[in-house]
Amino acid sequence: MADIKVIAFDTDDTLWVNEPIYNKAEEQCKKLVQDYINPSTLSDQLYQTETKNLKLFGYGIKGFVLSLIETVVELSEKQVTGSEIQKIIDIGKDMITHPVELLPGVEETITALKEKYILMILTKGDLFDQESKIARSGLDTYFDYFEIVSDKTKGTYRNVLSRYEVSPSNFLMVGNSLRSDVLPVKNIGSNAIHIPYHSTWEHEKVELSDSTQNGYYELENISQVPEFLQGNQFQNQ
Amino acid sequence: MADIKVIAFDTDDTLWVNEPIYNKAEEQCKKLVQDYINPSTLSDQLYQTETKNLKLFGYGIKGFVLSLIETVVELSEKQVTGSEIQKIIDIGKDMITHPVELLPGVEETITALKEKYILMILTKGDLFDQESKIARSGLDTYFDYFEIVSDKTKGTYRNVLSRYEVSPSNFLMVGNSLRSDVLPVKNIGSNAIHIPYHSTWEHEKVELSDSTQNGYYELENISQVPEFLQGNQFQNQ
Numbered sequence: 001m002a003d004i005k006v007i008a009f010d011t012d013d014t015l016w017v018n019e020p021i022y023n024k025a026e027e028q029c030k031k032l033v034q035d036y037i038n039p040s041t042l043s044d045q046l047y048q049t050e051t052k053n054l055k056l057f058g059y060g061i062k063g064f065v066l067s068l069i070e071t072v073v074e075l076s077e078k079q080v081t082g083s084e085i086q087k088i089i090d091i092g093k094d095m096i097t098h099p100v101e102l103l104p105g106v107e108e109t110i111t112a113l114k115e116k117y118i119l120m121i122l123t124k125g126d127l128f129d130q131e132s133k134i135a136r137s138g139l140d141t142y143f144d145y146f147e148i149v150s151d152k153t154k155g156t157y158r159n160v161l162s163r164y165e166v167s168p169s170n171f172l173m174v175g176n177s178l179r180s181d182v183l184p185v186k187n188i189g190s191n192a193i194h195i196p197y198h199s200t201w202e203h204e205k206v207e208l209s210d211s212t213q214n215g216y217y218e219l220e221n222i223s224q225v226p227e228f229l230q231g232n233q234f235q236n237q
Numbered sequence: 238m239a240d241i242k243v244i245a246f247d248t249d250d251t252l253w254v255n256e257p258i259y260n261k262a263e264e265q266c267k268k269l270v271q272d273y274i275n276p277s278t279l280s281d282q283l284y285q286t287e288t289k290n291l292k293l294f295g296y297g298i299k300g301f302v303l304s305l306i307e308t309v310v311e312l313s314e315k316q317v318t319g320s321e322i323q324k325i326i327d328i329g330k331d332m333i334t335h336p337v338e339l340l341p342g343v344e345e346t347i348t349a350l351k352e353k354y355i356l357m358i359l360t361k362g363d364l365f366d367q368e369s370k371i372a373r374s375g376l377d378t379y380f381d382y383f384e385i386v387s388d389k390t391k392g393t394y395r396n397v398l399s400r401y402e403v404s405p406s407n408f409l410m411v412g413n414s415l416r417s418d419v420l421p422v423k424n425i426g427s428n429a430i431h432i433p434y435h436s437t438w439e440h441e442k443v444e445l446s447d448s449t450q451n452g453y454y455e456l457e458n459i460s461q462v463p464e465f466l467q468g469n470q471f472q473n474q
Contacts, residue, residue: 062303069326070323073323078318082317083315085306085317085322086311089303096293127386
């Protein structure tokens with residue numbers, strides 16, 4: 001790994017637990033309105049509503065809660081009560097204040113990598129929420145740079161590399177989402193490691209053709225990153 | 238103005254109309270539920286709820302809409318209906334897609350200043366929403382740097398100045414909020430111009446003592462900035 005100088009990490013479901021918090025909130029909401037909304041109908045409709053609202057709300061808990069309320073109102077045929085709406089908002093508040101739970105091996109890995117590399121947090125989502133989680137994670141002192149972006153496209157990565165004057169060959173992105181952390185990075189000729197998480201939001205899933213599958217590395221967990229970097233030379237396939 | 242090299246502008250109610258959009262939404266909501274919620278009670282309670290929720294939601298439309306729903310639910314004594322809740326969400330969506338209306342003189346002023354200074358947008362609020370407004374404003378090509386932050390404190394300004402390697406004496410902040418754009422900037426020994434806007438959110442208002450009033454300049458509108466910069470030497474009082 002002679003050429004890598006800057007390693008950027010995604011946060012949600014790469015450094016700490018995220019998707020299960022959304023899943024739990026969805027389950028709580030289903031239970032709340034189960035007397036008049038079929039749980040699986042709610043799930044399907046919620047995904048439709050979230051997708052439709054994404055261009056207005058962006059990523060993050062507040063937009064999710066608004067989509068959840070909209071879905072329940074739409075499916076409830078006027079049966080939803082004010083107190084149930086308030087309970088949904090409270091479910092959202094619990095998500096926001098949920099303790100930040102680091103994934104196994106994260107702290108040791110970041111500590112080890114900090115010795116040799118410039119470390120960056122590069123995550124998308126709600127600015128306020130991500131800053132709060134970074135602060136509460138206790139990991140902020142390990143990182144040199146923080147970039148919270150509204151989306152992760154080729155253009156986003158080009159801007160970040162240009163801003164820090166890092167060439168694509170010296171940059172490595174580590175994350176759990178093929179759509180956000182891997183494919184756009186490969187597409188600008190840079191390096192990526194995919195670490196799948198057991199639970200991934202439908203929106204972040206992509207179908208891969210054989211040709212794209214060869215363009216990045218996949219590891220089972222973050223603890224394997226330092227050893228992998230010692231043993232491998234990235235090639236921009 | 239020999240020493241100023243970088244001029245940073247606040248956006249909401251400095252470059253374009255913002256607070257009136259929130260006021261209009263509040264009025265629409267009051268009208269929607271006027272049969273069972275007293276309008277002035279709604280205003281008072283909304284401000285309480287927003288202030289209480291600020292540490293969870295941060296600034297921006299999505300948090301405002303969630304606080305609006307929470308306020309209506311709390312005051313409605315169970316009379317609010319699902320369809321009214323949906324109308325409040327739709328009011329929020331209208332806010333998000335509201336056309337960006339530049340304040341008088343903004344484009345000419347920015348065009349003139351761009352010749353001599355490095356220009357930055359430095360605004361707080363929702364990342365996704367601010368990026369969308371910057372893009373839709375048509376002003377993005379005039380600015381060299383964009384910083385969207387979750388709050389504007391002394392620490393925020395110190396970080397931004399350090400990030401761009403700008404000394405406090407070479408930096409000027411222009412904005413409509415004493416709390417966010419002026420006082421923290423003066424407190425780190427840098428320069429600020431206050432351009433009051435006719436409508437300011439209660440939260441951004443501060444009581445000034447005589448001693449702080451002397452530490453910055455106040456102009457009536459943004460068109461006066463270029464001439465002011467030619468005629469005056471900033472002193473860090």
